[in-house]
Amino acid sequence: MIAIHGAPDPWSPIETEPPIILAFDTSSTIGGVALCRGFEVLGEETWRVGGSHTAQVLPAAARLCQRAGIPPRATSIAVTATGPGSFTGLRVGASLGKGLAAALGAALVGVPTLDALAHQHRALTGTLVALVDAGRGQVYAGTYRAAARGLTRRGEFVVLSEEELIEHVAALSGAAWIVGEMWPERAQVLAALPKVRVATPAGTLRRPAHLAELGYARFLRDGPSDAAALQPLYLKRGDSRR
Amino acid sequence: MTTILAIETSCDETAAAVVEDGRFMRSNVVFTQEELHRRFGGVVPELASREHVLGIMPAVERALETAGADWEQIDAIGVSYGPGLAGSLVVGVNAAKAMAFARGVPLVGINHLEGHVYANWLIKRDRWLGADGRRIFPEPRAPQFPLLCLVVSGGHSELVLMRQHCTYQVLGRTRDDAAGEAFDKVARILGLGYPGGPAVQRAVERLRDASGLLHVPPASQFTRPWMRGTYDFSFSGLKTAV
Numbered sequence: 119m120i121a122i123h124g125a126p127d128p129w130s131p132i133e134t135e136p137p138i139i140l141a142f143d144t145s146s147t148i149g150g151v152a153l154c155r156g157f158e159v160l161g162e163e164t165w166r167v168g169g170s171h172t173a174q175v176l177p178a179a180a181r182l183c184q185r186a187g188i189p190p191r192a193t194s195i196a197v198t199a200t201g202p203g204s205f206t207g208l209r210v211g212a213s214l215g216k217g218l219a220a221a222l223g224a225a226l227v228g229v230p231t232l233d234a235l236a237h238q239h240r241a242l243t244g245t246l247v248a249l250v251d252a253g254r255g256q257v258y259a260g261t262y263r264a265a266a267r268g269l270t271r272r273g274e275f276v277v278l279s280e281e282e283l284i285e286h287v288a289a290l291s292g293a294a295w296i297v298g299e300m301w302p303e304r305a306q307v308l309a310a311l312p313k314v315r316v317a318t319p320a321g322t323l324r325r326p327a328h329l330a331e332l333g334y335a336r337f338l339r340d341g342p343s344d345a346a347a348l349q350p351l352y353l354k355r356g357d358s359r360r
Numbered sequence: 361m362t363t364i365l366a367i368e369t370s371c372d373e374t375a376a377a378v379v380e381d382g383r384f385m386r387s388n389v390v391f392t393q394e395e396l397h398r399r400f401g402g403v404v405p406e407l408a409s410r411e412h413v414l415g416i417m418p419a420v421e422r423a424l425e426t427a428g429a430d431w432e433q434i435d436a437i438g439v440s441y442g443p444g445l446a447g448s449l450v451v452g453v454n455a456a457k458a459m460a461f462a463r464g465v466p467l468v469g470i471n472h473l474e475g476h477v478y479a480n481w482l483i484k485r486d487r488w489l490g491a492d493g494r495r496i497f498p499e500p501r502a503p504q505f506p507l508l509c510l511v512v513s514g515g516h517s518e519l520v521l522m523r524q525h526c527t528y529q530v531l532g533r534t535r536d537d538a539a540g541e542a543f544d545k546v547a548r549i550l551g552l553g554y555p556g557g558p559a560v561q562r563a564v565e566r567l568r569d570a571s572g573l574l575h576v577p578p579a580s581q582f583t584r585p586w587m588r589g590t591y592d593f594s595f596s597g598l599k600t601a602v
């Protein structure tokens with residue numbers, strides 16, 4: 119069974135013309151844009167952002183649209199990664215999404231960055247710990263379990279120091295996969311823990327096509343977010359601790 | 361006729377306007393965050409940025425609605441790109457970029473100070489549109505070159521000479537605080553509240569006697585904020601004197 123938590127099977131035939139979707143992930147120094155027609159991926163770009171998202175994200179979206187021969191104004195759903203992540207980065211994504219929503223009457227769908235990252239790795243079994251860099255040696259972390267209906271998040275998103283991350287992972291029962299932003303030293307320490315496996319470097323990259331897919335699935339299930347009221351998850355140290 | 365949708369989020373106001381031919385205001389919507397920052401005695405950048413994320417869509421939608429304009433009539437998007445608070449600017453700039461991208465219209469980045477200068481060309485709606493909705497002729501005369509422009513606000517105090525459009529010669533500027541900043545600080549020292557300008561004004565009004573005369577300490581006790589032999593200002597001495 120192919121499941122995205124309560125949403126329709128993405129491979130089921132669709133009769134109506136699927137909507138054009140643009141998805142933005144500006145949660146950290148990894149940036150990403152995907153262009154989709156319903157569940158069909160037309161293209162994506164994901165890269166290590168050197169300077170600012172502000173200068174790099176829309177040119178990437180323009181390239182994707184041009185390659186696919188789709189005018190930007192055909193977009194009818196904008197998906198943005200809502201975090202947790204860099205506050206400024208998240209505001210770039212939210213503002214881009216709101217701009218599209220205002221100018222085109224497009225639906226806006228906010229998807230937590232860590233949910234999209236876990237969704238990207240949903241084929242892995244056991245417990246999944248998804249990470250986004252929080253700077254200063256800290257990470258934003260979300261913990262997920264693979265279930266028949268799809269992935270289920272366990273607990274709140276948290277900000278963890280290096281030591282707390284290791285404690286958190288060591289305390290998990292059963293086999294666990296660690297995915298998302300990673301450094302060699304951190305990977306070595308985590309991989310040395312019993313029953314813990316760390317994704318390879320390619321698996322650390324967040325792929326915006328997965329964000330778009332999860333966003334569209336949630337749109338079909340729940341409808342659009344309240345575009346004007348949408349705001350990032352402003353998670354900082356001390357918040358949402360268990 | 362050129363119709364521009366303009367967006368400004370440099371500091372603590374989320375603003376949008378629809379202007380025809382650079383002069384005729386069809387709408388001018390300003391959401392102020394004054395209330396939010398008052399208890400901190402100044403603008404808190406993180407709070408300002410968050411508020412812009414929430415205000416940007418309602419501001420733009422209200423500006424279009426008040427102007428009776430639809431997106432098809434918008435020929436370009438103008439946005440102030442600085443100077444200002446980086447986190448605040450990110451919201452307006454990215455929303456504006458997305459709008460220009462989506463509608464396929466040019467994006468015009470405007471220096472915030474140029475915006476202040478060009479406010480002098482604007483004509484309020486009731487001065488160019490009659491009750492019957494027709495344009496009033498002759499329209500008010502535009503400022504004539506050469507002209508001298510004094511830009512004073514919470515963020516800046518500059519004296520600018522303009523010989524023609526879009527060319528500026530800064531004759532003088534503040535060497536320390538902006539005039540408005542000096543008012544804010546003085547009001548804080550005296551416990552008068554925030555923002556300082558209106559707070560000081562209100563305090564002064566209380567010194568007015570029954571005949572409307574003001575009884576204030578002689579200004580000669582204070583230093584002059586003008587740097588002799590230059591066109592520069594300095595408000596820090598004045599602040600200290602208070």
Ligand SMILES: [Zn+2]
Nearest residue numbers: 472476513515
């Ligand atoms: Zn200003």
